[in-house]
Amino acid sequence: MYIKRILEKIIQETSQSFPVLLLTGPRQVGKTTLLEHTEKTSRSYITLDDINLRHAAQADPETFLNRLSLPVLIDEVQYAPKLFPYIKILVDKLKQPGLIWLTGSQQFDMMKNVSESLAGRVALLKLQGLSLAEEQHRLTASPFLPDPDTLATRAKTAKPLTLSQAYHCIWRGSYPHVVLDNGKTWERFYESYVTTYIQRDVHDYLKLKDQAPFYRFMQIIASRTGQMLNYADLSKDVGVSIPSIKSWVDALQASGLIYLLQPYFSNHNKRLIKTPKLYFMDTGLCCYLSGWLNPDVLERGAMNGSILETYVVTEIIKSYFNAGKSPRLFYYRDKEKREIDLLIERNGSLYPIEIKKTAATRNIDLKTFERLNSLKMPIAHGAVLCLTQSLLPLSESIDAVPIGYI
Numbered sequence: 001m002y003i004k005r006i007l008e009k010i011i012q013e014t015s016q017s018f019p020v021l022l023l024t025g026p027r028q029v030g031k032t033t034l035l036e037h038t039e040k041t042s043r044s045y046i047t048l049d050d051i052n053l054r055h056a057a058q059a060d061p062e063t064f065l066n067r068l069s070l071p072v073l074i075d076e077v078q079y080a081p082k083l084f085p086y087i088k089i090l091v092d093k094l095k096q097p098g099l100i101w102l103t104g105s106q107q108f109d110m111m112k113n114v115s116e117s118l119a120g121r122v123a124l125l126k127l128q129g130l131s132l133a134e135e136q137h138r139l140t141a142s143p144f145l146p147d148p149d150t151l152a153t154r155a156k157t158a159k160p161l162t163l164s165q166a167y168h169c170i171w172r173g174s175y176p177h178v179v180l181d182n183g184k185t186w187e188r189f190y191e192s193y194v195t196t197y198i199q200r201d202v203h204d205y206l207k208l209k210d211q212a213p214f215y216r217f218m219q220i221i222a223s224r225t226g227q228m229l230n231y232a233d234l235s236k237d238v239g240v241s242i243p244s245i246k247s248w249v250d251a252l253q254a255s256g257l258i259y260l261l262q263p264y265f266s267n268h269n270k271r272l273i274k275t276p277k278l279y280f281m282d283t284g285l286c287c288y289l290s291g292w293l294n295p296d297v298l299e300r301g302a303m304n305g306s307i308l309e310t311y312v313v314t315e316i317i318k319s320y321f322n323a324g325k326s327p328r329l330f331y332y333r334d335k336e337k338r339e340i341d342l343l344i345e346r347n348g349s350l351y352p353i354e355i356k357k358t359a360a361t362r363n364i365d366l367k368t369f370e371r372l373n374s375l376k377m378p379i380a381h382g383a384v385l386c387l388t389q390s391l392l393p394l395s396e397s398i399d400a401v402p403i404g405y406i
Contacts, residue, residue, distance in 0.1 A: 001180055003130055005030070006139050006322040008038045010125065014324065015098040018123040019091035022077070022102045022114060025127035026256040026281070027201070028193060030176045031103040032075055034127060043101070044068065047075035054079045061086045070099050077102040078110040084117035091121055106201045106255045128256065129174025129282050131318040132406055133158075143327070144319040144406050145344060146351050146383030151391055151401060160389045160402035163299065163359070170311045171295035173284015174318075183284075190288035194218070202251055213240050217248055221258070221278060222289035226306035226313075228275045228333075229260065249278075257281055259317060264330035264343050264350070264375070277331055279310045281317070286310065308403075309341060309355045312385050315406040316342065316353075332375075338368050349380040356386040361400040369398060 011034070015021050023031050036045075046068065048054045057064045057080035065086050068074075077083065091099055102122075104110050114122060133141040138157050142150065161169065172183040173190075198211050208214055217238045229249070235242045252258045260276040280286035286307065292298040298307065313329075320327035328345040332352070342353040352369055364384050372379050382398040385406070392400040 002033065002037055003134055003176065003179070004037075004137070004139060005034050005127075006131070006134055006141065007034065007125065007127060007324070010322075010324040011035065011038045012040075014123040014125065015101070017097055018121065019095070019097055019099045020087060020102065020118055020122040021098070021100075021125065022104060022118075022122050023125050023127055024104045024110075024256065026129075027105045027197065028175050028177065029127050029129050029256075031105070031127050032073070033176070035073055035101055035103065039073075041071070044070075044072045045075070046072065048079040049076050058082050062089075065090055070094075071101070072099075073101040073103070075103050076105060078104040078106055081110065081113045084113045088117050088121060106205070125324055126256070126321040128314070128318045128321055130176055130179050131174070131322060132169065132315055132404065133319065133322075135169075135179065136404075141319065141322075143323045143325060144316045145346060146353060146399065146401060147381045148399075151383075151399060151405065154405040155391050158402070158405045160404040161387070162389075163387055164295070166308070166311070166387065166403055167295040167299040167304075170283045170307055171287050171292065171298050173282045173287070175282060175284065178284055186284065187288070187293070190285055193285065194289070197255070197257075201255060206247065206251060213238055214248060217245070218252075219289050219291075221249075221252075222280060222286045223303065224306075225278060225280045225286050225290075225303075226309045227277060229278045230275070257285070259314065261313065261329060261331050261342075264332050264345075279313050281314050283307055283311050283314070305357055308357050312355045312403060312406065313342060316344070319406065332372065334371065338371050340368055340372065343372075346380075349378040350375065351380045352382040354382075354384045356384055359387040359389070361386065361388055361392055361394060364394060364400065366395060366398055 023035060025031055046053060048057060061082045087100060136159055172178055172186065178186055178189050198214060202214060220234060220237050231242050231245050234245045253260060259279045259281055261279060262276050263274055265274060287298060292301060317327055330343040332340040332343055340352045341355045344351040352372055356364060369382055383401040384394060385401050385403050388400045388402050394400050
C-alpha cells in the first residue's frame, strides 16, 4: 500500500525546470518509492547500495554514466561522489530537464560535492517520514502558519487529535513501514533501523572503533529531545570528548535524524539565549531510544511534554519540506528563562507558537507572548497548539489551535 505524498506535485513541477533533482532524507522515509510513484514516463533505475555498481561508479564515473539509459534514477548517490562532475558535463551537453534523479540518505560530504559541481543545475528537495497531513490525505495542505486564513482552511479539512490519538502517533513514529502496520512491528523495526544506521552510515563516516559509546550517545540525546544542546554535559554523560560529541551531532544532523532549532537573536536585545535546541525528527525513533515502549506509559511519563513539543515542531518542519521550502524557524528564551516554543519568520514578521498538553484553554497563560514586543520586529498572529478539539480565540491576536491542524 502506498500513501500519497504531498511532495509529488513539487517533484513534477521542479523536474520540468532542472536537469538534475536530488531528494535527500533519512533511510526508510520512502524517497525511492515516492519518486517511482511520481514518475509518469519510463525511467531506468540503479542503486549504489549494490557494492559492484558503487565500485564501478567510483572507479570510472564517465563510463558508468555513459552506459546508463536516460532518464535515470540513481539511488544512494552519496556512495559515489566522483559522479557529480561527470553528471555536470552530461547535463550541460544534453540540456534537457528531468534527465537525472538522485537520492541520498545521508549528507555528510555529499552536499559540498553537489554545490561545487552542480550549482544552478540541481534542485534540492528534502523528505522526512509521513506527515499528519499526509496520513489525513490533506494533499493540498500549505506550510503551517498560525494566521487566520490558514487556520480557517485547516478547520475545513483537518481532524483534531484526542490525547490518546496524539500519543499513539507520537510513539508509533512516521516511517511509512510503522505507519502502514500501525506500530505492530514497532520494536523490531526500530531495533533494525538503529543497528543498520550505526553499522552502515555512521560507521563508514566516523570510523568508529567502538559502537557502544555512540549508541549510548543516541540514547541520551533522545531522552533530551526538545531541550537546549549542551555539549559539555553530553561529553560528561557519554564519556567521550566534546569534539567527538560535536562530530556525532553533526552526523545525526547530516543524516536528517535530528534538527537543531536556533534561538531568535536580535542585536537589539543582548539578553537572549544563543544555544540551539535539539529535536529528533522521528518521535518513534526517539521513543525507542529513550525506552518508552508503549504510548500510554509515554503519555504519563516524564517526557510527555518534551515529546509532544518535538512532535509538533517536527510536523511543522515537514509541512515546509513537503512544499519544497526551507523553514525559517526559531525559539525565544531570555535570561529569565521566559520562552516561546517556536517562532516562524515569514514576510518580515514573527508568528509565535506555544505548545501545551492541555485541552483546558481557559487556563493558558499568555503573558510570555507579551515579551516578544522587545524584539523590534513585527509580531503577527500567534497560536497555542494544544489538545483542544476546535479552533478557539484566546485573545485578539492568539488562538488555541488543535494539534491535528498542523
